Amino acid sequence: MSLTITKVVARDARFPLGPGAGSDAVHLDAVYSYAVCELYTDGEEKGSGLAFTVGAGNELVCQAIEFLAQELVGKEIDELMADFGEFQRKLSNHTQFRWIGPHKGVVQLALGAITNACFDLWAKKKAVPLWKLLLDLSTEETIQLLDFSYVEDVLSKEEARVILNSHVIDRHKRENVLTDNYQGYDTSIGWFNYSDQKVRDNIKKSMAAGFTSMKLKVGSPDHERDLRRAYMVRECAGDAATVMLDCNQQWQLQESIEFMMKAKDMNPYWIEEPTHPDDILGHQTLARAISPVKVACGEHVPNRVIFKNYLQSNAMHFNQVDAVRVGGISEFILISLMSRKFNIPVVPHVGDMGQIHQHLVLFNHIAMGHEALFLEHIPHLQEHFVHPCQIVDGRYITPQEIGASSDLKCLQADNIRVAI
Structure with missing residues (x-):
């Protein structure tokens, strides 16, 4: 019909x-x-x-x-x-x-x-559900969803076909994620304006809820404040926890390098958006300077062309493409395919609060073979969605309702x- x-x-x-x-x-x-x-x-x-x-x-x-x-x-x-x-x-x-x-x-x-x-x-x-719609598509149907203009020098349609077809034969091995559910990480423990005590309390609540990974906002003019809070989170969460730092583009390049050299000993999993999002070569310089600490970015990268340049330049270790920031789900899929070619994990930023991305990471993992690392979780708007994402023991429960989970209440x- x-x-x-x-x-x-x-x-x-x-x-x-x-x-x-x-x-x-x-x-x-x-x-x-x-x-x-x-x-x-x-x-x-x-x-x-x-x-x-x-x-x-x-x-x-x-x-x-x-x-x-x-x-x-x-x-x-x-x-x-x-x-x-x-x-x-x-x-x-x-x-x-x-x-x-x-x-x-x-x-x-x-x-x-x-x-x-x-x-x-x-x-x-x-x-x-959106994840099933995408997984049920043939390779050719998936290719027809995508606009390859300006990126075919890095990812041709034929290369995209090879990536998708090469993961068909063993996709059943990855479908257990549908029942095991997708691990989340907690962004809400360490917002910039939260007091130290609130951050400590949030860490305890987060770990009690099953989260083992969390993120702290940094980028204060007072680097000592950020360093103190970063080491505080590590101490409170313990050595086994995964702790990320997020600067939200605040630092100049040299400032970012200097801070991360001081923060290395608290073992951050990544530094996110360490400088201006258009400064691809700056991210490349930073990634080399602070190794083995890794760089995550993409929240403010608006299109596949700039992502192409990030990947070509070895300027990111984690790709945080956001389907409500770029040209939507189809461009997200194309960027994920490019990222798969370069073996860079996709760990999306969730401007949608994870509603749509809980579907997309399942597709990335099952259809493309992307590693199922974790997906950002921000709980603040759950009450406004008709079918809010469900988190149990720190994991996203695979959605069963039809659609992309994006309906807002009246x-x-x-x-x-x-x-x-």
Whole structure:
């Protein structure tokens, strides 16, 4: 049975957080927000796609959704997804909107929300969770979802086919993750504005809840504060715990190198976003200087081209691509394929609070052979989702509801912008 898109609605959804929650060295007063693309159809199904912001400017992304989404009305979802890579290429290269990108900023966020809504609707049409929809696709169907423009010098369609086909024969060995569930790590223990005592208390709660990996926000002008707190977390969590540090782009390159040389002895698993996200060669320099400490980045990398350059330059050890930051699920998959070619693990940043990414990491592991390391967990918006992700003993329970787990509960009418 066909399912045709008849109307698109853009929603501006903002959720203030509790004291100190969500704070980092750069975003001190974050308001977790989504520019939501909703696709209405001639049936009962509705697709919901997210792009993440931290408040101000969220309305601009909604306006861009309104403009770009006009191309969707009248399209049948199966026909659209059969050649989605080509559709997305054309949508991302609008002759005028491209000028205020290309493939970055407000326009790219809008593209991500639209793309994610298409995948959610497609999964609902097929009445399966997103992870199953993706795993049930043939190699050729997966390839047709992707826009390879500007990256074929590093990953051709044929190379992508080889990666996917080479992991078909033994994928059954990795499907146990569906019942064993995917390990999480706790970001919420160490927000930047939390007191030392609150961080200590959070570590104890987190470990009692089954988490063995956690992250501390650093990036203070006072390096001694950050160093003290980093060693405090190590002492409180114990030597067996995995502890990551996250600077959120605050440091200059030399400052980052100097800090990490002092922090090495607390054995950080990685330093995340240690300097400006556009400084690829700076990350390369840092990665060499602070070895064996590893570098994680990608939260603010907006597109596959910049990820390509990071991978070519050996400038990252962990790829933190976020499907609500880049051009959505299809670009996430393409970036994951490039990362697999370079043997760089994908550990996504979760601007969606893990709702969509809990599906994507299962696909990455089973279909591509990516190592099942762990997935970031941030609990602050769980109450706002229709089907919030479930965490038991520090692990993401494999979702069984149809779709991409991206439906938000009813929003106030004055937060709704009607596009078509």
